[in-house]
Amino acid sequence: MKKEKNLKWRKLDNTAKLFPVLANKNRTNVYRIGVILKEEVNPEILKEAVEQILPWFAAFKVRLRKGFFWYYFEDNKRPVKVEEENTYPCRYMNPQSGSRYLFRVTYYKKRINLEVFHAITDGLGAINFLKELTYCYLDLKNGRTWKKNGAGTPTADCFHEVEDSYVKNYRELAAKSYSTIRAFQVKGDMLPMGAMNVIHGYVDRGDFKKVCVEKNASATQILAALLISSIYREYWLSSKKKRGKYKTIALNLPVNLRNFFGSETTMNFFAVTNIQFTPGEKEAGFDEILASVKQQMEEKITKERMEEIISYNVGYEKKLVRYVPIFIKELGTKAIYKRSEKSYTMTLSNLGKVELLPEYQNEVESFHAIMGVGKSQTLKCAICSYRNDMVITFASVFEETYLQRTFFRTLRQMGVRVRISSNGVNDETV
Numbered sequence: 001m002k003k004e005k006n007l008k009w010r011k012l013d014n015t016a017k018l019f020p021v022l023a024n025k026n027r028t029n030v031y032r033i034g035v036i037l038k039e040e041v042n043p044e045i046l047k048e049a050v051e052q053i054l055p056w057f058a059a060f061k062v063r064l065r066k067g068f069f070w071y072y073f074e075d076n077k078r079p080v081k082v083e084e085e086n087t088y089p090c091r092y093m094n095p096q097s098g099s100r101y102l103f104r105v106t107y108y109k110k111r112i113n114l115e116v117f118h119a120i121t122d123g124l125g126a127i128n129f130l131k132e133l134t135y136c137y138l139d140l141k142n143g144r145t146w147k148k149n150g151a152g153t154p155t156a157d158c159f160h161e162v163e164d165s166y167v168k169n170y171r172e173l174a175a176k177s178y179s180t181i182r183a184f185q186v187k188g189d190m191l192p193m194g195a196m197n198v199i200h201g202y203v204d205r206g207d208f209k210k211v212c213v214e215k216n217a218s219a220t221q222i223l224a225a226l227l228i229s230s231i232y233r234e235y236w237l238s239s240k241k242k243r244g245k246y247k248t249i250a251l252n253l254p255v256n257l258r259n260f261f262g263s264e265t266t267m268n269f270f271a272v273t274n275i276q277f278t279p280g281e282k283e284a285g286f287d288e289i290l291a292s293v294k295q296q297m298e299e300k301i302t303k304e305r306m307e308e309i310i311s312y313n314v315g316y317e318k319k320l321v322r323y324v325p326i327f328i329k330e331l332g333t334k335a336i337y338k339r340s341e342k343s344y345t346m347t348l349s350n351l352g353k354v355e356l357l358p359e360y361q362n363e364v365e366s367f368h369a370i371m372g373v374g375k376s377q378t379l380k381c382a383i384c385s386y387r388n389d390m391v392i393t394f395a396s397v398f399e400e401t402y403l404q405r406t407f408f409r410t411l412r413q414m415g416v417r418v419r420i421s422s423n424g425v426n427d428e429t430v
Contacts, residue, residue, distance in 0.1 A: 131157075138360055237283075
């Protein structure tokens with residue numbers, strides 16, 4: 001095959017530079033946003049919709065290349081494949097195989113899946129893409145040739161800017177580094193490599209809002225406290241190591257930075273904060289855990305703290321590793337990240353509510369998100385809301401579902417209606 005000439009290239013954003021170094025079959029750094037329609041998906045129309053919208057999104061229309069100092073993106077002009085789902089979610093994307101795109105679109109019955117390698121965008125960027133894909137698919141299926149912005153163009157609420165918002169919002173500050181504690185780790189019997197236990201909890205948003213009002217807390221604060229409480233009750237209390245030095249339960253919590261800095265980039269623009277709870281001798285109740293979580297989130301999730309994180313991350317790149325050869329960067333990054341993974345027990349990501357244009361809402365059943373897991377990142381929880389459903393999805397490499405069972409049963413005890421579905425890996429009653 002002839003080498004393509006005159007292909008445009010661009011740098012990866014500050015956070016994206018981590019993912020190509022760290023990704024492998026055990027740590028894929030791939031996540032999924034899924035939309036369930038009211039009718040079964042037509043694969044030919046879906047492929048046509050992908051081809052139509054892809055030119056609008058420069059962040060997606062790339063392949064990954066390796067330079068001497070950094071990885072970089074290059075325009076990808078290959079055709080896009082759309083296939084029926086036939087394996088577990090969030091499997092590894094080899095940047096040197098197939099079409100070399102860093103995202104995949106698959107379908108299964110009424111569901112459209114968008115899976116994304118984290119180097120190209122974050123969860124909000126992926127939702128933005130999937131919404132436009134859903135609009136275009138439904139327009140083509142229903143023979144609609146109109147849109148408020150004109151046929152064949154993005155909708156008014158679509159954002160498709162490509163910029164490194166980390167660098168744009170960088171200010172040199174006396175930045176604080178990340179937590180270096182060793183957190184409590186959940187252990188269990190693992191599924192075979194590549195297998196994933198997925199459980200979706202469809203939570204009634206009206207019921208859940210009543211709990212938020214009663215507890216005077218935000219949705220994410222309640223969910224984080226409930227997750228820590230479930231880990232505490234199901235794993236921490238029975239662990240022989242609970243009185244040792246790794247007894248702090250910690251959540252890795254991604255924070256959308258667009259809300260703080262007014263960015264509309266389709267590249268990554270998020271930061272992570274560490275929410276911790278260290279149990280004492282006396283058994284802790286939910287309200288005690290919630291009070292600690294609320295205080296930490298109010299102190300840590302501020303524009304000032306986010307500016308410090310950006311300053312630390314971008315400053316490290318600018319001052320220390322910018323001109324270090326990539327093979328040395330890879331060795332250092334892997335060592336640092338391996339230690340940082342031990343600073344949290346699991347990841348919780350709340351992507352918020354998906355808003356669709358009114359004319360499409362009745363054709364869409366729900367949205368959900370799944371984060372890839374592996375041997376080093378065994379448990380993750382993602383939340384995505386649409387209309388009256390908040391879908392809480394646990395992805396796990398464990399055979400057992402003790403954590404999920406306690407989490408959802410506690411929600412029900414709080415008066416919240418919950419419907420459960422799973423991928424059938426473990427059919428234990430939750």
